[in-house]
Amino acid sequence: MSETTQPSYEDLxxxxxxxxxxxxxxxxxxxxxxxxxxxxxxxxAQWQPEVFxxxxxxxxxxxxxADKTLRRLAEGIxxxxxxxxxxxxxxxxxxxxxxxxxxEALGAWCEAFLAGLGLGGVSEDRVQAEEVRDLLRxxxxxxxxxxxxxxxxxxxxxxxxxxxxxxxxxxxxxCETLQPLTAPRHLQ
Numbered sequence: 231m232s233e234t235t236q237p238s239y240e241d242l243x244x245x246x247x248x249x250x251x252x253x254x255x256x257x258x259x260x261x262x263x264x265x266x267x268x269x270x271x272x273x274x275a276q277w278q279p280e281v282f283x284x285x286x287x288x289x290x291x292x293x294x295x296a297d298k299t300l301r302r303l304a305e306g307i308x309x310x311x312x313x314x315x316x317x318x319x320x321x322x323x324x325x326x327x328x329x330x331x332x333x334e335a336l337g338a339w340c341e342a343f344l345a346g347l348g349l350g351g352v353s354e355d356r357v358q359a360e361e362v363r364d365l366l367r368x369x370x371x372x373x374x375x376x377x378x379x380x381x382x383x384x385x386x387x388x389x390x391x392x393x394x395x396x397x398x399x400x401x402x403x404x405c406e407t408l409q410p411l412t413a414p415r416h417l418q
Contacts, residue, residue, distance in 0.1 A: 249296035252283040256335040257342035259321040264346020272304035341373035
């Protein structure tokens with residue numbers, strides 16, 4: 231799934247909403263990214279209980295459609311993180327959405343990414359590289375922090391864009407660092 235075929239935040243949000251999912255679009259993508267960075271794979275058995283909770287009903291048509299979309303999303307994440315083109319993008323509300331909503335979604339993205347890393351077996355205390363531990367702490371801070379000045383003035387918009395790009399690049403760094411043997415040669 232290339233960047234052009236990855237669902238939009240709004241489309242995935244609607245699909246998850248119809249299925250009664252416990253996580254939103256940003257959280258779902260982030261969870262999957264964390265799982266992939268941690269283990270080199272995104273297994274439905276790991277993410278389905280997190281996304282759908284205990285009520286995963288494979289007979290429900292909305293759940294079936296969401297599950298199919300999420301399996302494609304998982305494949306797209308794997309491809310985007312290793313395609314060498316840096317096409318991976320965070321699924322967050324569109325730039326037209328209020329800055330407060332976008333900042334909240336970015337914080338939730340970071341929190342779910344860290345949860346995915348944890349589900350995949352990565353924890354800050356088990357990581358040897360100081361750069362990785364620093365990035366994990368930064369992501370935790372972003373997850374807990376709100377963006378000041380939700381008015382959306384130019385400085386706030388710039389700060390949000392820089393933080394979102396830091397997170398996006400951080401995902402590449404973590405994936406390459408934690409999964410060096412599965413990364414294509416041009417990324418090693």
